[in-house]
Amino acid sequence: MTTGVLAAPARAVTAPRHGGTASPAISRHLLLAALAALATLAAGLLPGGLAVPVAVTLNFLAVAVVLVQLTRSGRTSAHPAGWRWYVVSVAVSTLGALALGAVLPMGQTALGSVPGQLLVVVAVFRMLDRAPLRAARAQLATMLTLFVLADLLTVHTVYRLTIGSSGVLSLPQTVALFALLASIALGTGLSLVFVALASVRQRTIGWLLFAAQVATALAGAFSSVADGPGTVQYLACAASVLGLGLLVVACRADRPDDRPVPADSQGGSTLGALLPHCTAMAGGCLLLVSVLVTGRLTVFGTTLGILGLGALLAHQAVSWRTEQQLTTELQRSEAYFRALVRSSADPVVILDDQLTVRWVSPSITDLLGLDPALIVGGRMTDVVHPDDAASVTTALSAVSAEAGHSKTRNARIRHADGRWRLIQAQVRDLRSDPDVGGLVLYCRDVTATAPAPTEPDLAAFTTTDPATGLPNRSALTTRLGALLRDPAVPATSLVLLGVDGLPGVDDLPVLRELTTRFTRALRGDDWLARAGGAEFAVLVDGTIADAEVVATRLVAAVEPVATGTGTLRLTAVAGIASLGSDVDAGEGLRRGDLALRSARAAGPGRVRRHSDALRITQDRQESLRTDLHRALELGQLRLVYQPVVDLALHRTVSVEALLRWRHPTYGEVSPAEFIPLAEESALITELSRWVLAEAMSTLAAGPHRDLGVAVNISARHVRSGELVADVLQALETSGLPAARLVLEITESVLLDDAHVTDDLATLRQLGVRIAVDDFGTGWSSLAYLVGLPIDVLKMDRAFLADVETDPQRRALCSSVLHLGTSLGLAVIVEGVETQPELQLLRDMGHRFIQGFLLSRPLDADALATGLPGIPGPRTATRTAGPADGTAS
Secondary structure (H helix, E strand, C coil): CCCHHHHCHHHHECCCCEEECCHHHHHHHHHHHHHHHHHHHHHHHCCHHHHHHHHHHHHHHHHHHHHHHHHHHHHCCCCHHHHHHHHHHHHHHHHHHHHHHCCCCCCCHHHHHHHHHHHHHHHHHHCECHHHHHHCHHHHHHHHHHHHHHHHHHHHHHHHHHCCCCCCCCHHHHHHHHHHHHHHHHHHHHHHHHHHHCCHHHHHHHHHHHHHHHHHHHHHHHHHHCCCCCHHHHHHHHHHHHHHHHHHHHHHHCEEECCCCCHHHCCCCHHHHHHHHHHHHHHHHHHHHHHHHHCCCCHHHHHHHHHHHHHHHHHHHHHHHHHHHHHHHHHHHHHHHHHHHHHCCCCEEEECCCCEEEEECCCHHHHHCCCHHHHCCCEHHHHECHHHHHHHHHHHHHHHHHCCCEEEEEEEEECCCCCEEEEEEEEEEECCCCCCCEEEEEEEECHHHCCCCCCCCHHHHHHECCCCCCECHHHHHHHHHHHHHCCCCCCEEEEEEEEECCCCCCCHHHHHHHHHHHHHHCCCCCEEEECCCCEEEEEEECCHHHHHHHHHHHHHHCCCEEECCEEECCEEEEEEEEECCCCCHHHHHHHHHHHHHHHHHHCCCCEEECCHHHHHHHHHHHHHHHHHHHHCCCCCEEEEEEEEEECCCCEEEEEEEEEEEEECCCEEECHHHHHHHHCCCCHHHHHHHHHHHHHHHHHHHCCCCCCEEEEECCHHHHHCCCHHHHHHHHHHHHCCCHHHEEEEEEHHHHHCCHHHHHHHHHHHHCCCEEEEEEECCCCCCHHHHCCCCCCEEEECHHHHCCCCCCHHHHHHHHHHHHHHHHCCCEEEECCCCCHHHHHHHHHHCCCEECCCCCCCCECHHHHCCCCCCCCCCCCCCCCCCHHHCCCC
């Protein structure tokens, strides 16, 4: 029996591209090769001294054509490296024959082709994928040895039966002949290895290479026998042309083919298993025929026969060893699988298309009290409650509609003691998987969670979550307290799991499905509880690293859940905290909550550990949250102004008011850090009201009477219904014309209640301009741009990422400009920081630019003289710009 690489031929040949063959094309090319050989042979019929020159010329012309064809076709073949070596082989063989033809007599010139024939070995070897070859080196070595010995036995037998005893060849001619044929035998043997390992699609190429080697051997033999011009020499030329033509046919047939390899060609190669034995038998039979015809056994033939038997024995031994290794690995893998299944608390059942039990894990005994051996072969419906049998059959038959996905099914199953148990099964349809070929059911007894008409125990009610049957947060706190009061606290960690996407009201099927998944993902000593509406907690018996592994499994277990109305898309994050005697239950939960918040901030699917860095960050946030309420009163807040430059007029047309906070302890605090803290309460409205009044007063008192000011308005302020009154108050107090004021709001605010749109329309009627800040990063719906009170679009910095090198980014920037122009809206590009970005935007036609390249935010004192491109007050003129709603 042949195993190892020979059992998977589709992987043994270069894997990235499967060479395909086309039968009609091969037939045409074979016909052309045969016609070329016949034409060369027919040259011998020419009269006078024309025959030899014409035949030799045709031979060398064929060499030139073949070199060109192999070079051109080899580049686009499935094995370009191998065909490059074939080009070198043909060239070296030709040059060697020409070189020795000038110094040696006819019959010995074939020695010049020996180096080229040795290169054939390299060429064919480069066509094989060496990774699997290294995995079965001994097996392939014995196979190659068998093929080479069979070739040599064939050569020896033919030689003995034809000219061996006639003395036609001199000793030098005989040595030259066998040296050439021995070198050809190496290439011939390796081509048979190619055939044995190749997939069905590439096997034709291997046979063509083998046929080319045979034709080359005949050409060498005829050339060694020929003692002058005549039929033998013409046969040598014709055989040489035929061998070269077969190489071209093989090269043109060796095309890349990305189609999947058929399954029947991947399961093992009968030809690959039998070919070594067939060649060994053929070589042995030829040796016996030689003995029967000639009546004697030569030393050379005897040696080859003994070596062949030794190689065959070695091949069988290597194959047997490989088979034993594979058998051992299979048995070990099966043992691992059985150990894993036995350790699982939930039984596993595999059904076929007729819902017949093909396999069941031993834990079915604990679930239903049944012997696994008695269950295999029986129908699933035999143990299902009669009222559930029809629905179970229909449900399991319909699972194939979503092959590979899991579905949850409940049914009453009879226990061995006669009782009915409510069993919940996770069903995966793996009938299309060749390794399984059935429906896989992961079963769990949920009878205890089903409603029962029994009097509930009050203690259990107060510590049990009614929706999932899990311990609740009260039970979690109690267990944590008892655990942490123990002086010898074992290594324990807390995992808090947050699930996003759950309905606002408890959906019992969804929660129970999640509970089942979480239970399956946990280890035996882990303890699961429901910590809140969308949060679960697990006490992990082990280190923080163990808890991280468990948390990762839990997060991965939160997949879409099928409901009666569709599929519920869920995601999860997890926070981990290490527990020890130095913390109490409250501190442990606080650490877990902090880690969970960090994971939520990082995004879905994240797992974060509690650390000192998280604690420091949390403490800083709490300190900033507290101090922010008095920052305005203590004069720690100020405004800076970043100019918006009109590229057409080379001057600043407006500024954006930006809030800054200089904290007495932390120094300059980024707006990205303190603005979200302010937005948590009504403080953001108070700050927004102050920014409005301060910015408008500053601009009204400045020297530039046409300079506009843009103020960011929070969503809470817009929704409060107080924005119109606050703006009117600020305009009246400052005396700033309404036309110089731009209010910047986010995209999402425009999709709020109707009163928001009415308030913005009222402000616009007063002359105030409305800008959509960070356009394209929010809802990005173009519908609200039509008919809503909008004057300006501020294109976010994100649009400029890779704009210098990415044509799609450039097209997007240009599209935003054209969109704004078409709708009569000004477009301001934010975040311009490099000269190439500025030049690209200028070339696109963008007019209004804001960014560090032109100016960083300026203090109020710098507005008089520090604005880029601003002329003096005496020469200032009224210029249209984004504050006027002029489209760019």
